[in-house]
Structure formats: structure tokens, C-alpha cells
Amino acid sequence: MDEGTEKIILEQILQGNDRAFEQLVQGHAAQILSLATRLIGDRDEAEDIAQEAFLRLHRSLGTFRGDSKISTWLYRTVSRLAIDHLRREQRRRKLFFFRKSDDEEQPDPVESAAAPDPSPREALLAQETQRRLNTVLKKLSPRQRAVFILRHQEELPLKEIARILELEEGTVKAHLHRAVTVLRHELHDLKEGSP
């Protein structure tokens, strides 16, 4: 959605046109749901987070000054909601000494979307790599995980990530390095050419 169209839609929303808001949601749904799923690792929970981000956007539109793009605003909100969600999950796990074993986990929809039109063997390898990556990502702190996802998968520059997460750039660098160190340790057997 280009900025001109977005501006027109915003004006329509501010005039009380709910259909225009629905159009805005549809325009950003894939990108925001994709980000939420990567951050959370669970499609259902990610949908909930992504929907909450759009509801908060609707509530804030009256005061939206247009300093940032809608997508940036949504990225920021989803990232923060996801970090809060992951922290609550970690606390809950600690509190109840409960953690699902890998065998109990539901298949991740990200796994099936990992590679477009792969051969069956490649698809299987991609699923296995994704499953292992998800397991390792759970060992990171919510912030380390968010920084890694935003840098490695979303390919955002660290300066932008620092703004999104309201962290010092040095802290973001440290989180990224910590995440990479854990991944290197846990996935050292992955070879070049793997999907």
C-alpha cells in the first residue's frame, strides 16, 4: 500500500468509515501476521497479537500524527506485544514448572511455508531446520529473540530495531550477538546448502 493511498484511507477512517479501516487491515495483514508468527512461533497466538495491534492502531488513529508510517507503527506494536507475551509465557512456565516437550508441540504453520515449491526431500529438511530453529529460539530471552528475528528474518537495520524496541543500539548489538552465539552452539552441525 503506497503512502498516498494510505493517507486517503486514513482520512476516510477518521471520518468514521469502518470499511476503510477494514481495507487498511487487509493491506497490512500478511506482513504483520507474518512478523507476529515469527516472533511468537505459534500461529493462533500470533493472530491474536496481530489483531490486538490493529485494534490499538484503531484506538490511536485519532492522535496519529503521521511521523512514522502505519507499517512502522504496527511493527513496533506487534514487537512489543510479542515480547510481553513471551515474557508472560516464560513466567508461567517457571511458575508451574511446566513446559511442553517438543513432541507435544503442534506443527508450526511457518514450517510448511518455509520454502516455496521445494522437492519432498528439501521440504522435509526445511521443516526439520525450522523445527530446530524454533526450539533454539525458545532458549533465548524474548528481547534476544525479537532482535534476532527483526534483524535476520525481517532484515531491519539495528538502528531501526533499537527504535522499535526502545533500546540502546549497543544493547541491541549485544542481544544479536548473544542470539547468534546460542544458535551457533546449538545448530553448529547445519551445513551450507541446507535449506
Place this chain on the structure above:
Amino acid sequence: MTRADTGRCPEEELTLYYYGELEPDERRAIEKHLEGCAACRQQLAALEPLLGALPKPVIELGTKEKQRFSAQVMERLDRRQKRRFLPLFGGGLATAAAVLLLLLNTGSPPDLAPPAGNNGMVAELEGLPEMELLRNLEILEEFELLQELGDVNDHA
């Protein structure tokens, strides 16, 4: 100054080097360090295939999925807007009930007053309509509290 300048192995800078997140002078310092440090060259050589092999999945949403998603957002939005209205309505109802209760208390006809010498049972029975109103008020308050809790959970 980077750790590369000090002669120590700059592990964090190697990660940042891989992601292209170093300033030009920092980058030059790392490259200089790499020329003379086999351990760091080996580490970088191991890092590149590992990070390169990690998947970057993309969720594709078809038109129907986008429509379903946005319909759910609109439904939640509608529910929230209604909930914001309900406490106002409930509050108005509670105020009306309170006024009614006040009128009942001040305007009780003399023949409804318990006759002297009766035990407390009669007084209790005659006070039932007021008790009913009070109970209704409590229900309304609990309802509003539940609404607020619902909102808090929704925000959480």
C-alpha cells in the same frame, strides 16, 4: 576503538561484520584483524554457512484469509466499542435505581411501617423490595467489574 584494535578477538564485531552493521572504520579494523587471526577467520567461515542456512519463512495470505482476518479484527472492534458503551448504560441504570431507592425510602406510606410490637420478621419482609433493588445494584456493579476485567484481559 573496537576490540580488534586492542588485539583481542572481537567476537561481537564478527557477528556485526556478518550482518554489515559496522561503521567503515570498524569494518576496516576487523578486516585487518582477520588477516592476522586464523581463529577469527575460522569463526567467520563457520558463521556464514550457519546463518545462511537458517530459513526466513514468509507467511502468504490469500484474499480469503485476509478477509477472514480483517473480519475478525472488525468483530473484536465492534465488541469493544459495545463494551465501552455498556458500562455507561449500566452506570445510568444504577443511578436511576439509586434515585428510585431514595424515593422509596423517603416516600414510604405510613401504613407500610411495621406495627409496634411486631417482631423483626415483618420489618424484614417489608424491606424486601429495597433488598431486591440493592441486590440488583450489586449485580450491576459486579457486571461492570466483569466488563472492566474483560477489558483488562483483552488489553493484556
